[in-house]
Amino acid sequence: MKTQPATARARNAEATRCAILEAARDRFAHDGYDQIGIREIAALAGVDSALISRYFGSKAELFERVLETSKKSDLLEGGADGLARRTAEHLVDEGGADKPLDDLLLLLNSAASPIAGDMVRRSINQRYNEPMANMIGGRDPLLRARLFGSVLMGLIISTKIHGDAFIKALPRDAMIARLTRLIEEAIAET
Known part of the structure; x- marks a missing residue:
């Protein structure tokens, strides 16, 4: 009993x-x-x-x-080859749906806190930047990983603000090609 x-x-x-x-x-x-x-x-x-x-x-x-416990992105699971295209396809087809805006807001709205700010930066580095840097390798991988994250966050926020008007401004293949070039530039070695 x-x-x-x-x-x-x-x-x-x-x-x-x-x-x-x-x-x-x-x-x-x-x-x-x-x-x-x-x-x-x-x-x-x-x-x-x-x-x-x-x-x-x-x-x-x-x-x-x-x-x-925040959801991790599946984008890193496919490796470095094709990362830019996978990311662009995901943004166009899903609108960044696997990365809810609340997770971005959680990071953005607490990043300036004297207490939470360090936790936010540590979490971003451990969960996204460092795995990405290890995956892409090469020269300045952490910088390139941070650039990738910055571009991705900006694109997700723009998609949330502008909805279909932003992501559907071009035909699907043209938008994917354009976003792929943007993401490739962010992660390219200089």
Whole structure:
């Protein structure tokens, strides 16, 4: 009989953790790290604020966990060959759908925070820039990886702002060719 309540509590604890993480992701993305408090996150998650401390520790530890659980892009999985074209095709065909705007907002709205800024930069470097630099190799790979990320973020934001008007301004193949050249230039060795 005692194993049944323990199992139910474990499932509820996991559901509570997920609710807290989703509420935190939403609030950090839209309000930034410095402008949101634990109580607001708890209210959005429908839990007592003490549970956030119990499950995650501090607000900084919660933010770090949100960064760790952000979705990674699949673009790096195909290797360096054809990366620019794969990225261009993805942007045209999917509009950057695997990289929700909330993940970008999470990074952008907290990057200037004295507390969260270092976590944001570390996360970007560990999750995107360093793997990309290792994949493309050559001279100045970290710089080229950062240029790739900058171009990609700019294109995703433009697509979100302008929608189909931006990405459909040219026929599909022409837009893919143009974006491929732009991305290739960003990652090219000089």
